Amino acid sequence: MTRKIRLGAFLPGGGQHIASWRHPDQPVDGAVSFEFHKQLALTAERGLFDAYFLADGLAVGFGGAREGGNARVAGFEPVTLFAALAPFTTHLGFIATASTTYEEPYNTARKFASLDLISDGRAGWNVVTTTGDATAQNFNRDTQLPHADRYRRAAEHVEVVRKLWDSFEDDAFIRDKETGVFFDPAKLHDADHKGEHFRVKGPLNVSRSRQGHPVIVQAGQSDDGRGLAAATAEVIFTAHQHIETAREFYRDIKNRARGLGRNPDHILIMPGVSPFVGRTEEEAREKYDRLTSLILEEDGVGLLNGLTGGTLDLRGYDLDGPLPPAPPTEGMKSRQALIRQIADENNFSIRQLYQWVASARGHFTIVGTPGQIADTLQEWFENEAADGFNILPPWLPTGLNDFVDLVIPELQRRGLFRTAYEGRTLRENLGLPFPVNRHAGKHAVIQAAE
Amino acid sequence: MTRKIRLGAFLPGGGQHIASWRHPDQPVDGAVSFEFHKQLALTAERGLFDAYFLADGLAVGFGGAREGGNARVAGFEPVTLFAALAPFTTHLGFIATASTTYEEPYNTARKFASLDLISDGRAGWNVVTTTGDATAQNFNRDTQLPHADRYRRAAEHVEVVRKLWDSFEDDAFIRDKETGVFFDPAKLHDADHKGEHFRVKGPLNVSRSRQGHPVIVQAGQSDDGRGLAAATAEVIFTAHQHIETAREFYRDIKNRARGLGRNPDHILIMPGVSPFVGRTEEEAREKYDRLTSLILEEDGVGLLNGLTGGTLDLRGYDLDGPLPPAPPTEGMKSRQALIRQIADENNFSIRQLYQWVASARGHFTIVGTPGQIADTLQEWFENEAADGFNILPPWLPTGLNDFVDLVIPELQRRGLFRTAYEGRTLRENLGLPFPVNRHAGKHAVIQAAE
Known part of the structure; x- marks a missing residue:
């Protein structure tokens, strides 16, 4: 099978560009409109995107603008929003951000497992440590934990969540009305986790989904962040301005993963790209200037x-x-x-x-025609700088529509992007392996040894 | 306006009665079927129920049966499930259970506020303290907190959540594209909470909904539980076997509320009822015996x-x-x-x-004809034992269908139950007042004093 570009879509209803809410095209109440988010999800699925991606924060002020000028100051919590969007779609994945610092692993495991069941195997968890003293002050602290401590806690949090996701083996449920055996207790397992930050006995009271468990996503760029990503992530969201630094990052992550005994093909590196698409260069530049003038x-x-x-x-x-x-x-x-x-x-x-x-907060901004944008994506994709991209349309819905209607067909013509979804689950579409339950098959081994 | 019976529906996809999953009518995978829950929600809305209600637990074993015989051993997390069901309905409320012991108030406030926005004002939070050492062991503890400690923490948790829900005043959002003013910072307020269990600065990054904030529900029966309920609950779910104890409870709660300066009409007391409905007494008894034989x-x-x-x-x-x-x-x-x-x-x-x-775990079980069941509900409703009822159909979907098709029309004929929803929000349908934001109007007062 030819390698294809993977695409995620960052679609905050309040817009990506800091002034996007002032653009005439964008609904001014998009951040709190469920119907608007539904329209975005349907467009992303029409464009055959792998996943809808949302960032998250646990304090007002997320986004950076002057207090009264921030359209993302209030909105939906992403896991509940994605649960509500999932039933209106059939193939689109949903990657929600959640914090390892301010949640308990049992609750994290549970809400993502539930989203994974509701979407029938299309959930992903973007693991973040959540920065800032303002957030710490919403959770009984005065200041945030030091960087290294946050990452140690994050690594353990992910470890506990993955243990909990393996509580029930995939064939644990017998559901025999005749005998009254609903499940096989031998196929239900405690997590029995005792670590530096967490003691969690388990098991989790949510079963696994069609894709096993949610896809694990990360965005760490620092040495701590890269280490965590190489050890646990299946998709990495990253920010680069140049193909050279993207290539350095790509090689480093794949080498780290290889060093940890992982298959580097099972870690997809997806830089963020903010595209201003025009039928001509001039039209693209006008779109950029128009939005810039609103800041x-x-x-x-x-x-x-x-x-x-x-x-x-x-x-x-x-x-x-x-x-x-x-x-x-x-x-x-x-x-x-x-x-x-x-x-x-x-x-x-x-x-x-x-x-x-302002358009993408440090992610790569491209202003150009569909052909020019496709050229850049192709260059990065074919030269070990990216396995795919997270598209951050500068304003909505126009920026998303432009990409779906103009750039995706160009990528398809070049054979770089799918023309239909390959599978039903997020993992299947991303080409990621089904995560075998860590307890599976152990019963047979024990019996054979007896 | 004549006082009407309020009705909630307890509809766990795994069934209420301990053997319900073995009944031929009930889908054996109901607990993990989104489509089945959707069908139940649509039926509840057809029956003009006020709300769909779900219990919750944070450990496997919830429900009580032998390990391998428990159909509720694994399922959805209720807030994500309700978020996914809300867009398929227009008037039905959604009351989800969440723990004050094992969650942080900022996260609790956020997920319920998000559900309230997604459902456009139809969310409720059933406040529980969550019992059991098995649960404690999923959250870094060996044993559960003592009863009184749990309730003190619960009272403070609810207080913090309510403060956070008032972060943005209802008219805080200006959204003026021309001037770039998205909201009025003077109408965004910190919670500034410093208490025994929590320090939470706020504000919350979710705005209020059409109904202000979610309806607060509780089910405490002990002295601690009654105290908390009288102080903060707007709906109380309670378990009684006799009208006498129900009347005692009803009077006690309303008196406690009055003593705390609350309007007792703004606390609705809704005992649980598990109805076995038959067109004849014999048919009802057969349904009871059939389910009992499956235990x-x-x-x-x-x-x-x-x-x-x-x-x-x-x-x-x-x-x-x-x-x-x-x-x-x-x-x-x-x-x-x-x-x-x-x-x-x-x-x-x-x-x-x-x-x-087995059918309702201590709630009142009635086996009879629609007329007999209506007689009982009417007697309780008209004699200060209940403002409404939480219906726990013993098995699904038949137990719910029976109630909607046979008992609801009888209650309507007697003028005891609505024939159409009165309002759009859960509060409007329950007849509960809109909770005025604690900060509203203060600006004018300050200006006047200057």
């Missing part, structure tokens, strides 16, 4: 501060001057470095910098 | 142990002899007392006891 100065400045973990208070600086230095952060370390890299490489003023990152 | 002895014995907080290990006892004494429990204190009361009053053997409680 208010104070929102742009706030965005840069938000993206650097609250370390860049730019009030009082000349917006047409250079970016000042900033202290280190315990928050989004890698994102902070990326933002500075973009400024340095392009010799951007503060204003130019926020205009550039 | 396996070890499941019946396990059920009694489960219902008494694991204090009644009856293995080795003569099932046709009397119930032995049991030690006190930190778990379901009131349920333990109720089970013993049923045994004593009826002079039941162990076998007769489990047969009787």
